[in-house]
Amino acid sequence: MVDEVLRQFRALCAIPRATFHEEACAEYIARKGLEYGCKVVRDGKNNVMLEKGAHPGYGHRPLLILQAHMDMVCKKEPGHEYDPLRDGIRLIEEEGKITADGTTLGADNGIGVAVILEILRGAVPCGPVRGIFTVEEEQGMGGAKNLDASWLQGTYFISLDWTSTRTSCIGCAASRSIRVKKNLRWRPPKHDTAFRLKLVGLPGGHSGLDIGHVRRNAICEMVQILQNIQLLGVNIELAGIEGGTAGNVIPDSCMCTVSATLDKEEELKELIAVMDGQLNADSQLAKESVHLTADRVRQPGKVLERKCMKEMLDFIQSVPDGVLKPLPYEGGLVQLSANTGKVSVEEDLDLVIMARGNEEQLLDAYYSRIQYQALRYHMIPEQISREPGFASAPDGKLIRKVCGIYKAQNKEELIPEAVHAGLECGYFKQKNPGLELIVLGADLKDIHTTGETLYTERLRLLCSLLEELLGTIE
Structure with a gap:
């Protein structure tokens, strides 16, 4: 047969x-x-x-x-x-x-x-x-x-x-699929050079079967990278971000376009190289092959207003992701998890999250938390499906x-x-x-x-x- x-x-x-x-x-x-x-x-x-x-x-x-x-x-x-x-x-x-x-x-x-x-x-x-x-x-x-x-x-x-x-x-x-949207505000770029940042090589996987393994989420990693760049003194503008394919797939790659001043080009490249090295060091322990690159691209026609960019990045970073509640015995199943599965920024932000749990009240509490965070950052959350x-x-x-x-x-x-x-x-x-x-x-x-x-x-x-x-x- x-x-x-x-x-x-x-x-x-x-x-x-x-x-x-x-x-x-x-x-x-x-x-x-x-x-x-x-x-x-x-x-x-x-x-x-x-x-x-x-x-x-x-x-x-x-x-x-x-x-x-x-x-x-x-x-x-x-x-x-x-x-x-x-x-x-x-x-x-x-x-x-x-x-x-x-x-x-x-x-x-x-x-x-x-x-x-x-x-x-x-x-x-x-x-x-x-x-x-x-x-x-x-x-x-x-x-x-x-x-x-x-x-x-x-x-x-x-x-x-x-x-x-x-x-x-x-x-x-059981699971819940959540879509979060935000009406974005745009303006012409003030900086004079642009880069395409690419994070690739994370293993990805199934957001239920693989979430209990130590699997990094490319969207969450990219948001952290963007925030670290700013914390380390390089002022950037964000023209777009794209990562993941669906709520039930752990993202293995994420890309974004940023604008910076010409005098910060070398500093930005050095930061990206350092971050790439750190990602590679971590990836060797996990037997992954992760790469972060920055390539010069044409200057975008518009970038996000600074406050709007900060709200978007802070919200995504605030979203609970990964294993949120394991069962209380060694080797047990996961009681509650969430996966930031897809992000895209065109005119507006579109973010897709999938939460899974073995109790309905855990999922209700998770969605309530997303609603609260969305309100703080002027987002619009919607529960688009719930599977038993x-x-x-x-x-x-x-x-x-x-x-x-x-x-x-x-x-x-x-x-x-x-x-x-x-x-x-x-x-x-x-x-x-x-x-x-x-x-x-x-x-x-x-x-x-x-x-x-x-x-x-x-x-x-x-x-x-x-x-x-x-x-x-x-």
């Missing part, structure tokens, strides 16, 4: 499927469903449901619902030519693993889509199967949020949006069955765990509280980054587990 799943995955990688632009992928999945003899339903959001009846002799088996999301985080390395609305992913296949050429791979969650399509193709004798393929998971979970609850009628539900064959997920955190968490009973029939098969096949335990990340399962459980729900997946590393890797050698563990489960579930 592994070779066939990888063929399905290669075909998916040729289809652009950025969040909010999944039409081509939805059309492809619907065509495949017709080709495989499935009942096909496609809703107004481009969610797709494929349903196939039982194989001969398996009519007594219960319906199993399998789910994955179509969309992917689309990132590219600096200077790499890639249009996520037009281009597919160029794969680099090596022994035991697959990566992408200069972009994210999209195995999150393309490999889950591929597994379900292969099962629906009919390769595995089994009872009735329903495949649900959702959209907009990576930004707001709009597909799951708007999914028709009738699609979730059933008892056994497996999501394939996981990143390990050694563990399974039986719970996830979920928790499955570890002794449920489906979970016990899955864990039993895994142990028999691999002579080791499949470890059920809760995760400090958002999953669509929160919405699925909300729409059908009776679902017995577990999340499984292939082995992935560095999702949401250009280093994303799919480990193909262990894909057989997932395939073997599903094959036996499909044929024996009762």
Whole structure:
């Protein structure tokens, strides 16, 4: 089954499927469903449901619902030519693993889509199967949020949006997405030279799964750099700042344009060199490759008014970021975290933050703090989405069955765990509280980054587990 799943995955990688632009992928999945003899339903959001009846002799088996999301985080390395609305992913296949050429791979969650399509193709004798393929998971979970609850009628539900064959997920955190805006005031620059500051090479990562590791945030680092430059005596004007891609991605780079007086050029360059050296010293401890550079550019036509610039930088620095509340035992999960995920300054400031927590009151308190800070700095905060968490009973029939098969096949335990990340399962459980729900997946590393890797050698563990489960579930 592994070779066939990888063929399905290669075909998916040729289809652009950025969040909010999944039409081509939805059309492809619907065509495949017709080709495989499935009942096909496609809703107004481009969610797709494929349903196939039982194989001969398996009519007594219960319906199993399998789910994955179509969309992917689309990132590219600096200077790499890639249009996520037009281009597919160029794969680099090596022994035991697959990566992408200069972009994210999209195995999150393309490999889950591929597994379900292969099962629906009919390769595995089994009872009735329903495949649900959702959209907009990576930004707001709009597909799951708007999914028709009738699609979730059933008892056994497996999501394939996981990143390990050694563990399974039986719970996830709730989250809030917050957008902060500020009407900016501009004026012509008073200084006579300009520089483009670039901070690149931070590892980035998933704002839930990776937030507990010591991962620096490029936006927060750049704001600190700008403030340090001024504290050390170089008067700068700010013409713009751009960093990050989404609330659920830890920013790995940030760029800004500053204006300074010509007589401060050498001093500014020396400061940047010193800061670059310090960043590199820290990055060597974390096995990163961080670089801060300053290049001369054309003088901008406008810069922020000084008070406006100070308010913006002070606010971003005041935003609580990273792990905010760990569980009170060693090695525990994170109770509350936040990620300053995206900043852009054109005419106005647009800042996106994602907070995650295992208790609603913690998230309420965090948003209240953002509201208070925003008021101080004349900002406009808005909670743009709130996703529920979920928790499955570890002794449920489906979970016990899955864990039993895994142990028999691999002579080791499949470890059920809760995760400090958002999953669509929160919405699925909300729409059908009776679902017995577990999340499984292939082995992935560095999702949401250009280093994303799919480990193909262990894909057989997932395939073997599903094959036996499909044929024996009762």
